Amino acid sequence: MRLSLVCAATALGLLACGAPLAGSLRRYSYGPPAPARPPGCPLAVIPGPAPGPGPTIQPLAQVQCSYEVDSDQGLCRDEVRRLACSVGADSIAGIVESPGLVQAEAVRAVQPPPRVASAPPLVPSNPPVGAPEPLPGNPPVGAPPPPATRIGGPRPLPPRGNPPVGAPPPAVRTGNPPSPPPPLGNPPVGAPPPAVRMGNPPSPPPPFGSPPVGAPPPAPLGNPRPLPTGPGLAPRPAPMPGPQLTQGPLPPRPAPMPPSGPPVPPPPLPPDPGLVVPLTLGRADVLAGMVLVKNQVQFCLRQDNITEAVTVAVEIEGTGRVVAAHVEGAIAGTSTASCVEGAVSRAMFRRFSGRNITIRYPFAPGTAPAANATRLPTN
CATH class of the missing domain: 3.30.2420 (TolA/TonB C-terminal domain)
Known part of the structure; x- marks a missing residue:
């Protein structure tokens, strides 16, 4: 796509005239195309080389613009941004600006697909037809207990109505009914009262770090223990004298010694390789x-x-x-x-x-x- 501008109105309402410009783009097929954005859309600038396709980035197209007059470089930058907005980009990266050419990569940020946790496999409640029976042994954990089996056959129930001939009459309870249990918290009837402690309560334990009762007082820290003396021990040396302070001005410093020979100049710096102009191109x-x-x-x-x-x-x-x-x-x-x-x-x-x-x-x-x-x- 070629774009020729002779006199174009800019966004600020000014009139800009210049040489022809050529803008072009080449779309990539790394994913579905993005919807176009209006001209002048905000674009973020990613420094450094253009990133490749990834889970969070999608390259959309390569956009570029060429110009012939140096004053048209700003118009070429605006054309590159307009082309990036037309393909739905939200950022540009890999910007290359050379004399007569402005080039960049139009990219957009994408959201990675959400991770779906896999459901545990379903366990059938009834075993399939033809499945082998489990071996005898302990039942699996969480299995219901097996039904109770009566040994010796069912016991016959007594007939309803009058008791059989020769059966003893049912026992009849005589006397007062049993008393209900006492409520919680009250002592039972007839129980002895709880013992009551007489005298003063026990004293609390002494605080941590205090000397025990009856121990001799500790020696004061300010008085050091005297050194042992005797005929076989050497006398204690006298303390070293400290520095003496004097009043008055400090003595003058000695004058520096003059150099014995002529001053040696510093070595010259090597020439900058960038300032050396070669004879021809390599x-x-x-x-x-x-x-x-x-x-x-x-x-x-x-x-x-x-x-x-x-x-x-x-x-x-x-x-x-x-x-x-x-x-x-x-x-x-x-x-x-x-x-x-x-x-x-x-x-x-x-x-x-x-x-x-x-x-x-x-x-x-x-x-x-x-x-x-x-x-x-x-x-």
């Missing part, structure tokens, strides 16, 4: 400059279904800027070649002090820049 310098435009070149090749490597002749001046870029091969002069040349023209390299150099650099669609770039002689 292989690492060329790779570092081409990495900044790799994604834009691959985007140009993929949108026109170019599957073969493309070689670009690039002329670089001493300031590190690209003077000219020309695509070689079958696609020279096509719209794809113009897209690739415009992307390579925005590359920036390290400064060098020599003359302009020209290199031939191959780009493969969908892969990193090749490391076998060759240099042509300067025209």
